[in-house]
Amino acid sequence: MPPSPDDLCPKPERQPPLVTRPLASPIFPATVYQCDSTQQASQLLAGETPGFVYSRDGHPNGVMLAERCAELHAADHAAITGSGMAALALAMLSQLEQGDHMIVSNQLYGRSLLLFTAEANRCGISSSPVDTCDLAQVAGALTPKTRMVIVETITNPMLHVSDIAALAKLAHDKGAVLLVDNTFASPIVCRPLQLGADLVMESVTKIMNGHSDVCLGLLAGRADVWQRVTDVQSIWGFSPGPIDCWLAARGLGTLALRVDRAVDNALAVAEMLSGRDDVQSVSYPGLAGHSDHTLAARQFGGRFGNMVTFTLPGGTAAAEQFMAAATAIPFCPSLGELCTTLSHPESTSHRGLTEQQRGELGIFGGTVRLSVGIESSQHVLEAVQQGLAGVA
Numbered sequence: 001m002p003p004s005p006d007d008l009c010p011k012p013e014r015q016p017p018l019v020t021r022p023l024a025s026p027i028f029p030a031t032v033y034q035c036d037s038t039q040q041a042s043q044l045l046a047g048e049t050p051g052f053v054y055s056r057d058g059h060p061n062g063v064m065l066a067e068r069c070a071e072l073h074a075a076d077h078a079a080i081t082g083s084g085m086a087a088l089a090l091a092m093l094s095q096l097e098q099g100d101h102m103i104v105s106n107q108l109y110g111r112s113l114l115l116f117t118a119e120a121n122r123c124g125i126s127s128s129p130v131d132t133c134d135l136a137q138v139a140g141a142l143t144p145k146t147r148m149v150i151v152e153t154i155t156n157p158m159l160h161v162s163d164i165a166a167l168a169k170l171a172h173d174k175g176a177v178l179l180v181d182n183t184f185a186s187p188i189v190c191r192p193l194q195l196g197a198d199l200v201m202e203s204v205t206k207i208m209n210g211h212s213d214v215c216l217g218l219l220a221g222r223a224d225v226w227q228r229v230t231d232v233q234s235i236w237g238f239s240p241g242p243i244d245c246w247l248a249a250r251g252l253g254t255l256a257l258r259v260d261r262a263v264d265n266a267l268a269v270a271e272m273l274s275g276r277d278d279v280q281s282v283s284y285p286g287l288a289g290h291s292d293h294t295l296a297a298r299q300f301g302g303r304f305g306n307m308v309t310f311t312l313p314g315g316t317a318a319a320e321q322f323m324a325a326a327t328a329i330p331f332c333p334s335l336g337e338l339c340t341t342l343s344h345p346e347s348t349s350h351r352g353l354t355e356q357q358r359g360e361l362g363i364f365g366g367t368v369r370l371s372v373g374i375e376s377s378q379h380v381l382e383a384v385q386q387g388l389a390g391v392a
């Protein structure tokens, strides 16, 4: 009698009869792997031999993506996490303990600031938010308990630039590590580990994947800060899914091309905007008038990112008119998409601040943030000009 479907359906799968190797990598959705012996199982689970047992601890698509990211950042190690926030939490929980202190940029991404203040405080980790672009403020906030300094390479939305080499020196002199959120730069514009940072993080959700269809994070770093990362990732459950990793690895295949195009387009848009009388101010580190232009030119080697922020004189009403008229630019409060998108900090990322707090950062009702995409520069310029033409 042939075996019953009851027994055939749950049968372990056979491997496909591959003789040649596929050029594109397969997706490995398996959550668990078959072990050959008790000895092999215990060695694998102890991490004594390389290999996969359980997908929360690692899977081929995650490892392939991590290896490519480690190369991009010239890192000793890299870990892929289920989101950018998970990568930041992984950094904090792998480096710090109750009683430790952090210095954090007061202009961090909103969720990051909450993680490193309110959430960290709940774990008994204290923090001082300061303007980390002002090195004197960082030096003044360092204490003997400071174990980590956290900054973004390029801040949101005014695009201030952190002096990574100087911050690393300040941190290292006090025995602290420097963690850099490089999301607004990408490894094509900046490689913070090469400048002295110990850990670098990316929201792979943004330009790294670049196709608006994956939420993932990256933490990469030097060997001497990596001791606890692998265990913390598995125990706290920060692991990514294989299909997301596969998609992000595909996105990385065009990262350098995409960033180069978007960066060229962003400079063209910033120059166009700064030549217009109907625009009050333009913030782009590639413009000679930007407060951090000299630092950016030295640190980034000629690329200044794909983000451009500008302010219209007519307040929120003018921003709304611009957004309505710029029909080729979707209003999406994220960044790093293939197409040019825009966001409105007052009503999205910075809505939790008071008007005065926003004003101190340079954010007004008329402030619009562009994430410039990879279209032709003519298309991007016309799309922005179309928006400006709609402002009364």
Ligand SMILES: *Cc1c(COP(=O)(O)O)cnc(C)c1O
Pocket (backbone or CB within 6 Å): 083, 084, 085, 086, 109, 112, 152, 156, 181, 183, 184, 203, 204, 205, 206, 215, 216, 217
């Ligand atoms: C989006 C973002 C994050 C968080 O990443 P997720 O992938 O959304 O969790 C952190 N930092 C910056 C600068 C970001 O833009």
